[in-house]
Amino acid sequence: MLRFTKDHEWVRLEGTEVTVGITDYAQSQLGDVVYVELPEIGRAVTAGGEAAVVESVKAASEVYAPVAGEVTAVNDALAENPGTVNEDAEGTGWFVKIKVADVAEVEKLMDEAAYKAFVEAEG
Amino acid sequence: MSMNTQGRPSAPADGTASAAPETFTGNKALMIEEPLLFEIGHVDNCGVDVPDAPDIGSRLGGLERSEPAGLPGLSEPEAMRHYVRLSQKNYAIDLGIYPLGSCTMKHNPRLNEKMARLPGFADVHPLQPQSSVPGALELIDTLAGWLKEMTGMAAVAMSPKAGAHGELCGMMAIKAALEARGEARSTVLVPASAHGTNPATAALLGYGVKEIPARDDGTVDPQAVADLLDDTVAGIMLTNPNTCGLFERDVIAIADAVHKAGAYFYCDGANFNAIVGKARPGDLGIDAMHINLHKTFSTPHGGGGPGAGPVVFSQALAPFAPLPEVVGEGDDLRLAEHRADLPQSFGRLTAFHGQMGMFVRALAYMMAHGSDGLRRASEDAVLNANYVRAGLSDLMSLPFGDRVCMHEVLFDDAFLKDTGVTTLDFAKAMIDEGYHPMTMYFPLVVHGAMLIEPTESESKASLDLFIATLRDLAIDARAGKTDRFSGAPYHSPRRRLDETRAARQPRLVWTPAEPVKEAAE
Numbered sequence: 001m002l003r004f005t006k007d008h009e010w011v012r013l014e015g016t017e018v019t020v021g022i023t024d025y026a027q028s029q030l031g032d033v034v035y036v037e038l039p040e041i042g043r044a045v046t047a048g049g050e051a052a053v054v055e056s057v058k059a060a061s062e063v064y065a066p067v068a069g070e071v072t073a074v075n076d077a078l079a080e081n082p083g084t085v086n087e088d089a090e091g092t093g094w095f096v097k098i099k100v101a102d103v104a105e106v107e108k109l110m111d112e113a114a115y116k117a118f119v120e121a122e123g
Numbered sequence: 124m125s126m127n128t129q130g131r132p133s134a135p136a137d138g139t140a141s142a143a144p145e146t147f148t149g150n151k152a153l154m155i156e157e158p159l160l161f162e163i164g165h166v167d168n169c170g171v172d173v174p175d176a177p178d179i180g181s182r183l184g185g186l187e188r189s190e191p192a193g194l195p196g197l198s199e200p201e202a203m204r205h206y207v208r209l210s211q212k213n214y215a216i217d218l219g220i221y222p223l224g225s226c227t228m229k230h231n232p233r234l235n236e237k238m239a240r241l242p243g244f245a246d247v248h249p250l251q252p253q254s255s256v257p258g259a260l261e262l263i264d265t266l267a268g269w270l271k272e273m274t275g276m277a278a279v280a281m282s283p284k285a286g287a288h289g290e291l292c293g294m295m296a297i298k299a300a301l302e303a304r305g306e307a308r309s310t311v312l313v314p315a316s317a318h319g320t321n322p323a324t325a326a327l328l329g330y331g332v333k334e335i336p337a338r339d340d341g342t343v344d345p346q347a348v349a350d351l352l353d354d355t356v357a358g359i360m361l362t363n364p365n366t367c368g369l370f371e372r373d374v375i376a377i378a379d380a381v382h383k384a385g386a387y388f389y390c391d392g393a394n395f396n397a398i399v400g401k402a403r404p405g406d407l408g409i410d411a412m413h414i415n416l417h418k419t420f421s422t423p424h425g426g427g428g429p430g431a432g433p434v435v436f437s438q439a440l441a442p443f444a445p446l447p448e449v450v451g452e453g454d455d456l457r458l459a460e461h462r463a464d465l466p467q468s469f470g471r472l473t474a475f476h477g478q479m480g481m482f483v484r485a486l487a488y489m490m491a492h493g494s495d496g497l498r499r500a501s502e503d504a505v506l507n508a509n510y511v512r513a514g515l516s517d518l519m520s521l522p523f524g525d526r527v528c529m530h531e532v533l534f535d536d537a538f539l540k541d542t543g544v545t546t547l548d549f550a551k552a553m554i555d556e557g558y559h560p561m562t563m564y565f566p567l568v569v570h571g572a573m574l575i576e577p578t579e580s581e582s583k584a585s586l587d588l589f590i591a592t593l594r595d596l597a598i599d600a601r602a603g604k605t606d607r608f609s610g611a612p613y614h615s616p617r618r619r620l621d622e623t624r625a626a627r628q629p630r631l632v633w634t635p636a637e638p639v640k641e642a643a644e
Contacts, residue, residue, distance in 0.1 A: 034626035057622045058564065082627065 002090065003106055004115035005066045010090055013106045017072060021094040022054060022063060022085065025119050030056035033085040038074040038096060045069060045098060047105065052095045054085065063095055067105040073097040154616050157208045160195045161633060168196035212616060213426070214559045220581055220589055221425075224531040224562035224574025225318070225366055227396050227418035228425060229504075234491055235421060235484035244483045249475035253457055259479065260456040264449040266486045270414060270433055273497070275405025278441035280448070282477040285430030286393055287320040289413025290360070292434045292445060292472055294324050296411055297358050297387040299443040299469040308357035308386070314343050316367055316566040321360040321391055330357060337568045341367040341523040341533075345376040352384040362391035363407070364398065364529040366566040367522075368508065368574070378408025387411070387440065395419045396578075397505055397530035400498025410437040416478075420485035431481035442467040447476055503579035504530040507586060511577055514590035518597040522569040530578075536571025544600040544608045546571035551611035551619060556592045 003011045008026035012019045027033065037053040045051050045065035052063040052074075074096050078084060085093040100106060110118060149156040181187050197205070214221070221228035239245060247259050267279045283289040294311070301308055311325035314335040322332040333351050338344040348359065359381050363371045371377070381388045390404055390412040396419035404412050416431040417424035424430050436444050446468050447460040458476065459465055492500060505528075512532040516525045520537035536546045550560035550573075562574040577586060599607055612619065 032623035032626075034623060055626075057626060083623075 002112060003066070003109035004112070004118075005064070005109055006118065007064050009063060009066050011066045011106060011109060013100070013103065016103060017097055017099050018067065018069070018106060019094050019097050020051065020063075020066060022089055023115070024089045027086050027089040027093070030054065030061065031058045032056055033082045036075075036078040036082050036085065036095065038076075038078070039071050041071055041074060043071045045071060051098075054095075065096075065098060066109060067098065067100050068102070069098040069100045071096050072099045151616075153211075155208050156616075157205065157212070159633060160197065160202075160205055161193075163201055163205060164195040164197035166191065166193060166196045168198060170197055170199040170202060216425075216580075219557070219559070220577060220585055221559050222561045222575045222577055222589070223559070224368070224533070224576040225393060225565070226425065226562065227393075227415070227530075227576060227578060229396075229418070229421055229578040230580035231421055231423045231484075232488060232491065235487045238487040239480050239483045241483075244479065247479065249479075257454070257456065260449055260458065262486060263476070263479075263482055264456055266482050266489075267433070267449060269486070269489050270435055273399060273403070274412065274414070274435045275403030276409075276412070276435035277405075277438040278436040278444050278448075280434045280436070280444045280472070281482070282445060282447070282471075282473045282475075283413060283432040283434055284473060284478060285417070285432045286318075286391075286413055286415045287324065287432075288430075288472070289415075289432030289434045290320055290324040290389070290391065291327065292432075293389045293411035293413060293436075293440075294328055294330075294358070294360075295445070295469050295472075296434075296436060296440045296443040297389060298328055299467070300387065300440055301357055303443070303467060306354075306385070308355055310356045312348060312351055312356060312359040314361060314365070316341070316365050316568045317360060317362060318366065318391060318393060321362075325360065335359075337367075339523075341365070341369050341568065342371050343373065343377060345373045345380055348377050349380045352380060352386065354385060356381075356384055356386045358387040358389055358410075360389045360391060362394060364394045364531075366394075366574070367533045367568065368528040368531040368576075369523065370398075370529055374407045382408065393418060394530060397501055399501045400494060401501055404435070405437065410440050411435065416481050416485040421488045422481040422484040429478050429481065431478035431485070433477070443469050445469055445472040447471070500579045501530075504577075507577040507579060507581055508532045508575070510583075510586055511575055511590060514586070515593055515597070518594055518601070519573075531574055531576035533566070533569065534573040534575070535569040536573070538597060539571070539600055542600050542603065543605050546573055548605075548608035548611060549573070549596060549600065552596050552608050553592070554612040555607075555614045556596070558589065558592065 003013070004023060005011070008023045010021050010023050033054055033056045035055040039045070039051055045068060047066065047068045048064050050062045051065040054061050054063055075094050078093070078095070087093065216228050216230060243258050244262070247256050253260065263281055267281060270279050271277070280292055283292045309331055310333055311330040312333050312335055313321045313325065315337045325332050335343055335347050335351060338347070342365065343361065359377065361371060361374070361377065363374055365371055378388050387410040388408055390409040392404070392412040392414050395414055399419060411434055413432040413434045416422045416433065417428065422428060422431060442465070444465070446465060447458045448465065449456055450459045450464070451457050462468065489497065508528055508530050509532070512521070512528055515534070518538065519534045522533060522535040539545065539549065546563050550563050553560045564572055565574060566572055577589070610619070
C-alpha cells in the first residue's frame with residue numbers, strides 16, 4: 001500500500017524498508033524531468049530532510065525523505081533515463097530505498113484517498 | 124511619352140501569388156543560415172600576417188600541445204560578416220520594446236556612450252598611479268555622493284559587479300557586523316516571491332534559509348516575519364517593490380521587527396527604479412541595498428555590457444563595507460585600499476575598483492536628468508506599467524486584483540484556463556508578432572506568471588501597439604483558436620526548440636565533420 005507526503009513523495013513499505021519516489025501528480029507539475037541527483041548508499045536521512053534532487057525543464061526541486069533512516073539503494077537507471085520519472089513515477093521511476101528507523105512513522109503518512117483530497121484542495 | 128522597353132516587370136503577374144518554395148540555400152531573403160565560425164574558415168587561412176614564432180624552447184615539461192590547435196582561419200571580411208550576421212539575429216532594446224519584468228530593459232542613452240568614450244575615462248587603467256587619475260576618482264566620488272543622497276544611506280561600496288554580487292557584498296557586511304558583536308547567527312529570512320539569487324546568496328555564506336509565505340495580496344505580512352524572528356536570524360532579504368510589482372506597504376513595520384530581534388535588513392534593490400526620488404531606502408529602515416546601475420541608471424546589460432551593483436549601507440553597517448573606498452575632499456581624493464584605513468571592513472570584494480565605464484554612464488544619466496528628471500523617470504515607469512495593466516485587465520488575469528501596480532505588472536494564466544494554451548505558448552506567439560516575450564513563470568508565487576515591465580522608455584504609441592497585440596492574442600486564445608499558439612513561433616529562423624532533448628542530450632562541443640587538416644608547415 002502506498003503512503004504519501006504533503007511534499008508529493010510516495011512511500012511503499014516492505015518489511016522495514018521503504019521505496020520512495022515522487023507522485024504522478026508531482027511529475028505532471030514538474031514537466032519533463034532531465035536530471036536526477038541521488039544520495040550515496042549508507043547515508044543517514046532525517047524525516048523532511050533532503051534525500052535527492054530532481055531537475056525538470058521548469059525547475060530544480062528537492063525530494064525529501066518521508067521518514068528517517070538509512071539509504072540502502074538508489075535507482076541508478078534514472079541517470080541514463082530521467083524520463084522514467086515521467087513515464088512511471090509511482091513504479092520504475094522510484095528514487096531511493098530507505099531502511100526505516102521507526103516503521104510506525106510510515107503509518108502516520110497520508111493514504112491514497114487523503115492525498116487525493118490534499119492535491120485537489122491545493123490545485 | 125517615353126516607354127519602358129526593358130522588359131523588367133514592375134509588379135507581380137496576375138495569379139502568381141502562391142506559397143513560397145523552399146530556397147536552394149536555406150536562406151530566407153536577408154535571414155541567412157549562418158554556419159559556425161569553424162565551418163566558414165579553414166585552418167590554412169589567416170586574416171592577419173602573423174610572423175613565425177621563433178624557436179624559444181619550452182619550459183612546460185612535456186605538457187605543451189603537440190597537435191595543431193585547429194583554430195578557425197578566417198579573413199577579416201569573413202570574420203566581420205559572421206559577427207554582424209549573428210548580431211542581426213539578436214533582439215535588443217535598440218530594436219524594440221523589451222518587456223522583461225524585473226530586468227528593467229530601458230533605453231541606454233547615447234549621451235552615456237559619448238561620455239564613456241572620453242579618453243580621460245576610456246583609457247584609464249586600474250594600476251595607474253592614483254595621482255594620475257584625479258578625474259576618475261572625482262567621478263567615482265560624485266557618483267557615490269548621488270547614490271547616498273538618493274537612498275538616504277551613510278556609505279556606499281562601488282566595487283560590486285552586478286546585482287547578485289551586490290547581494291553577496293551586503294550580506295557579507297551583515298555577517299561581519301554580527302561577528303563583531305560576537306554572534307554567529309544561522310538563518311536568513313527570504314519571502315516566497317524573492318529573486319532566486321537571494322536564497323542562493325544566503326546559502327553561499329553558510330546560512331540556512333527560511334521562506335516567508337506570501338500574503339493573499341502578494342505582499343509580506345509583518346506578523347509572518349515576526350513569527351519567524353528569533354536570535355538565530357541574521358537578517359531578512361526583501362525586495363521592494365517586490366517581484367509582483369507591488370510596494371511592500373509594511374516595510375517599516377518589518378524593519379522595526381527585524382531590528383528588535385537584533386537582525387539586519389537587506390533590501391534587494393533590483394526594483395529601485397520604481398521609487399527613485401519618491402522614497403529613500405534609508406527612511407524605510409533598510410541596512411544594505413544594492414543598486415543595479417544597469418537597470419535603474421540605464422547602463423547597458425543583457426549582452427550589451429557588464430553589470431554594476433554598488434551597495435549602500437546604513438550607519439550601522441557602514442564600518443563593515445568592503446575596500447576600496449574613495450576618501451578625502453576636494454582636490455585631495457584618494458582610494459583607501461588597506462585595512463589600516465578601514466579596520467572593520469570585511470575586506471576586498473574584487474581585484475580592482477569597480478566597473479568604471481558603467482560609473483561614467485550612470486553619472487551621465489543622472490546629470491542629464493537631474494533630480495526632477497530622475498523622479499519623473501520613476502513616475503513614468505509606473506505610469507507605463509499601469510497603462511499596460513489598464514489596457515489588458517479585462518482580457519488577461521491579475522492574480523491580486525485590478526489594483527495599481529508599480530513599475531511592472533504581473534498577470535497569471537487564469538485567463539488561459541481550459542484553452543489548452545500555456546504561458547509558454549502565449550510567449551512564443553508574441554515572438555511571431557515581433558515582440559520579445561515578457562518574463563515567464565516568475566515570480567513563483569502565482570501560476571503561469573507573466574511579468575511585464577515596459578519601462579519609461581516606451582512612448583504611448585509603442586505601448587498602444589504592444590497592448591493591441593496582446594489583446595489580439597488573448598482574444599484568439601480564449602476563442603479556442605489555438606493553432607496560432609501550439610506551434611509558435613512559426614516565423615522565426617528556428618521553430619520551437621526541444622528543451623527536454625537539449626537538457627537530456629546536450630551537445631556541448633563542436634566536432635568537425637572530418638579531421639582538421641594539419642596546418643601547413
